[in-house]
Amino acid sequence: MTALKDILIRQIATTGPITLADYMTQCLLHPQHGYYTTRDPLGQAGDFTTAPEISQMFGEMLGLCLAQTWLDQGAPRHILLAELGPGRGTLMADILRATRSVPGFHAAAQIHLVEASPTLRAAQAQRLAGHSPIWHDSIADLPEAPLFLIANEFFDALPIRQFTRDDKGWRETMVAAQDGNLIPALSDPAPIQALDHRLADTTPGQLVETCAPAAPITGEIARRIADHGGAALIFDYGDWRSNGDTFQALENHQHADPFAHPGQADLTAHVDFEALAKSANRVTASAMTPQGVVLESLGITARAQTLAQALSGAALESHIAAHRRLTHPQEMGSLFKSLALVPTGAALPPGFDA
Numbered sequence: 001m002t003a004l005k006d007i008l009i010r011q012i013a014t015t016g017p018i019t020l021a022d023y024m025t026q027c028l029l030h031p032q033h034g035y036y037t038t039r040d041p042l043g044q045a046g047d048f049t050t051a052p053e054i055s056q057m058f059g060e061m062l063g064l065c066l067a068q069t070w071l072d073q074g075a076p077r078h079i080l081l082a083e084l085g086p087g088r089g090t091l092m093a094d095i096l097r098a099t100r101s102v103p104g105f106h107a108a109a110q111i112h113l114v115e116a117s118p119t120l121r122a123a124q125a126q127r128l129a130g131h132s133p134i135w136h137d138s139i140a141d142l143p144e145a146p147l148f149l150i151a152n153e154f155f156d157a158l159p160i161r162q163f164t165r166d167d168k169g170w171r172e173t174m175v176a177a178q179d180g181n182l183i184p185a186l187s188d189p190a191p192i193q194a195l196d197h198r199l200a201d202t203t204p205g206q207l208v209e210t211c212a213p214a215a216p217i218t219g220e221i222a223r224r225i226a227d228h229g230g231a232a233l234i235f236d237y238g239d240w241r242s243n244g245d246t247f248q249a250l251e252n253h254q255h256a257d258p259f260a261h262p263g264q265a266d267l268t269a270h271v272d273f274e275a276l277a278k279s280a281n282r283v284t285a286s287a288m289t290p291q292g293v294v295l296e297s298l299g300i301t302a303r304a305q306t307l308a309q310a311l312s313g314a315a316l317e318s319h320i321a322a323h324r325r326l327t328h329p330q331e332m333g334s335l336f337k338s339l340a341l342v343p344t345g346a347a348l349p350p351g352f353d354a
Contacts, residue, residue, distance in 0.1 A: 004033035004263035009177045017174035017185055020247065021159035021212065024267050028157060029116060033263040036117040036157075049253075050153050051235070051291075051332065052091035055322035057307070059094025061298040061351075062233055066095065066148050067102040069231045069342070069349040076229060079146040081109040084139065084217075085154035087120060089113075089127030095150070096131060109148070114139055139220050147230035149221060155276070156236050156268040158213045160247065163195060165202050170195055173207075175259065182259040201241075209242045209269055218279040225341055226282035231349055232341040238271030239337065240288055246270035273337055286340040286352040292333025295326060297351040 008026060012018060028035045051058040070079065083092050092111065099105050111133040115121050121135055136142060162173035166189035176185040198208050221232050238246075249258035251265040258267055277285045304323040311319050327333045340352040347353065 002033070002261055002263055004030055005182065005261070007033070008175070008182060008262060009180065012175070012177045017176040019161055020173050020175060021161045023175040023262070024159035027262045027267055030263060035263055035266060036120070038119065038263070050087060051326055051336070052087065052094060052152065054325055055319070056094050057300050057303050057323065058295070058326055059091045060098035060303060061295055061300050062091070062150060063095030063098035065233065065298055065349050065351055066150070066231065067099045067105050070105060070108070070148060072347050073146075073229050075104055075108070076146045077108050078110070079108050079148055079230065080112050080142060082112040082114065082142060082147060082149040084114045084149065084151040085157065086113045086115055086124055089124035091150065091152055093127050110134065112136060112142055139217060142224070144224070144228060146228045147221070147224045147232070149230065149232040151232070152235045154236070155211070155214055155234065155271045156238065158211050160209045160211045160269045162207055162209050162245065162247065163192060164207045165204050167204050182262065184259065206243070207245050209246060209272070211269070211272065211275065214272070214275060215279040218276045219281060222280040222283045222341055225343055229343055233349065234276065234339045235291055235336055236271040237336050238273055241274045242270070242272040271337075273339055276339055280341050282344065283341045284344050284346065284348070286348050288337050288339055289352060290329070290334050291336035291338055292327040292329060294338050294351040300327060
């Protein structure tokens with residue numbers, strides 16, 4: 001039994017079953033035993049690999065996209081170049097390398113990172129040495145200035161709640177304890193006013209997921225862009241509307257029982273891009289666009305061909321596989337979606353303007 005599992009079982013014995021959102025929060029962010037607070041989860045030695053860790057091309061394309069958007073908005077002299085959940089700092093490092101030849105962009109940009117993990121903050125400090133990044137616990141802590149922001153695989157780790165439709169309302173997925181194990185259980189049915197809009201497209205037995213933190217975070221991003229200018233690029237796996245059980249655990253790059261080893265596996269769920277777009281008030285949101293479509297529009301294939309000229313053998317094969325993994329419809333190209341936010345009346349970023 002993990003230390004966190006024991007803590008949760010004792011908590012449930014005292015106060016009763018907890019929501020899936022409370023369970024995810026404890027598993028991921030518990031100060032002593034949380035998944036993100038105690039380890040570097042990325043890469044072959046971790047539990048999952050993100051697009052920036054697959055290839056430098058991902059960050060290069062998005063960096064040039066942000067730089068062009070900055071130019072399109074008149075190249076403001078002082079901007080926040082920010083990332084939510086920046087992992088090891090790989091994506092930001094690739095963005096900065098790709099944009100160093102854009103006149104004035106680096107001089108204008110101050111790097112801001114929203115990161116909860118002390119372990120990952122240390123990795124980011126090492127990767128971004130020389131760029132003087134500033135860390136924050138929350139997006140609300142960012143200064144007020146034009147905001148050019150990227151969030152890659154950030155929203156999927158926010159805590160969700162699950163509701164299964166019933167003839168008498170909705171039954172929420174709870175986490176209970178039985179015989180020394182944590183198990184999912186359903187609450188008694190009750191009407192949920194926040195889900196009234198889902199009555200038209202669901203039937204009894206169907207499950208929907210909600211993510212309470214996503215709306216205020218997206219709303220805060222949108223407010224800053226509306227007030228000061230800028231853009232946000234959001235990449236994650238998910239779809240336009242929540243439909244079905246997508247809650248999952250990854251451990252050693254394999255799917256695992258999300259209730260077996262709390263604090264030792266990554267817990268995520270698909271992102272509801274419709275909910276994000278509806279939370280982005282006072283700004284223009286792009287259409288939800290598959291990741292592969294955006295990257296191809298930005299020229300990733302031409303970049304891949306250029307990089308391939310200096311490679312051979314296993315390195316070339318790995319490079320080709322990375323390009324395919326990022327863009328192919330049967331891999332991340334279609335599973336991962338994207339959304340861009342810009343001020344009302346401003347041009348959408350390249351790759352989102354089709």
